Amino acid sequence: MLRLLLSAVIGFFVASVVLRVADLDAGWEWAFGVSLGVMVPLMVLVSIGRTFAGARSARPQDVEAALRENRVSLAKVLETRATGTTINDQPLCEIRLVVASRTRPAYTTTTRSVVNLGRLPGLQRGAVVVVAQLDAERPDVALLDPAPAGWQEIADRDTHVRDLPEAPVWEAGPARGRDRRGLIRIPAVLLLVLALVGFGARVWPVRDEALALVQGTPLEEVQAEAGAASGPVTDTETDAPVDLFAAANTRGAVDDLAAVAGGTQFTEVGIYGDYIVAEGLTAPGAPTTDRYTWRDGEAARDGAATIQPDPATLPDELFDVTAVDWSLVEPLVAQVPELTGITAPDGPSVLVRRATDPAVTTPVEFHLWLGDEYYDAFLTADATGTVVSMHGGRPGSPSEAWEAAHAG
Structure with a gap:
């Protein structure tokens, strides 16, 4: 129910x-x-x-029983009123009728029925229709459409029922186990x-x-006790993101990437505070590269790198990540705000790759970038951690002065 x-x-x-x-x-x-x-x-x-509830319709077996027991009769429409409800665009109507019963004196009752729009004009006041009394002991009737054989012709020829005056209303309480709307009675x-x-x-x-x-315990106390009962918050909820610029964390994360790659030959490693994005060989000796990431304590292979290297120049782009002194990242990052005059909440990013700056004499370089809403700066350091070139920065900063002194 x-x-x-x-x-x-x-x-x-x-x-x-x-x-x-x-x-x-x-x-x-x-x-x-x-x-x-x-x-x-x-x-x-x-x-x-x-x-x-209360909408009356007659099943075939109901009609057969009504025919056998003389409970099919004519009725005169006194009033047809739309309830405002429709189903499949057909209105639910309340129809007040005078029923010319064949087993008792005529009586007035009201039935609810979903009426086909095409039939609605035939249910105006004074129309004669065929109905079936659903229960010999109750006034409830259902319109029969189509009417049983011969009954529609009787209704069309009728003059007696059409002239019937309004008869007394047959009042009856709800059916057993039902309320006045016809729903099953539920206490x-x-x-x-x-x-x-x-x-x-x-x-x-x-x-x-x-x-x-x-029992009257204040809500605040109950909430506090509920929070304590739920147990301590897990490490994943309280721990801050891992600082990958810190010397204690950088090398371990890079080693995780090498383990996933199955080798130590990479073309670049980008460190972005709490995650790393790197590109390295798909497999040792392969002519293709994949993208690798380290995030939330886990290293993963993300698939093929977006831009694949030229096999002929690939050897010149590779470097061994185990040969890099990753502890240099932390002091280099710490220098950037002072050298550039820029303090960004997310900190700088660090890209480690084969040297491209003419001032770098080591095989590998550290390329650092930092920016805010108005200025940005680029610094390059060699594999010993020595800053060899600077560009950009806020006015008056060492990086701006270096760029001016070296003609941009």
Whole structure:
């Protein structure tokens, strides 16, 4: 039963709201969204059911039984009123009728039916229609369309029913086990019990905290105890990102990349504070290169490098990462703000590659870059950690002065 399920879901949803407001739904944050997502469609379905409750339609077996028991008869339309509800663009109508019953005196009753738009003009006041009394002991009738054989001709020729005055209304209480709308009767106490069951099901995981609140413990204390009971925060939640410029971390991360690559020959290693992006041989001796990354404590192969090297010049681009003194990265990075006058919150980036700067006499160079909203600067150091060239920087900085002195 949809109404029973809806009651339980409403209870669950209300408890989710209360615990969400009280900040006691840790680990159950999903409960609010899920219960809301289930509750809304159920409410729509129950609303539709209530709207169409009491709409009468006769099944073939109902018509056969009514024919056998003389419960098929003519009725005069007194009023047809659209309820404002439609299904498949066909209106749900309330139709008040005088039923010329063949087993009792004529009576007035009202039926609800989904009416085909094409038939609506034939249900105006004074029209004669064929109906079936669904129960010999109750006034409920259903319009028969199409009518049983011969009955439509009887309705078309009729003059007696058409002239019938409005008859007394046959009042009857709800059918056994049904309410006045025709829905199955559900005791209100049962709906309340199910709502409490849903509420309790959601509160159960935090029953100790809920009980403490009921007993008068201040909410702040309950929240504090709940936080303590949840245990210490994991390292991944508290640890800051690894500083890869620090000498204690740089070499280890590069070694991780070499382990994933299966070799130590790389064309470049870019260090960006808390992650590294590098390009190295796909496999030892291969003429192709792959992209490798180190992030959040793990090294990974990302696939082929975007730009593949010329096999003829590849040997001149490769360097052995184990031959680089990676401890030089930290002091070089520490010098950059003073040399350039630039302080960026994310710090500089460092690119290690085969030397390209004419002032570098070692096989490998460190290329550093730093920028802010207005200025940027580029520094190059050799494999001993000595800065050999500088470009850019804020006005008055050593890097600007170096560039001016060396004619850009």
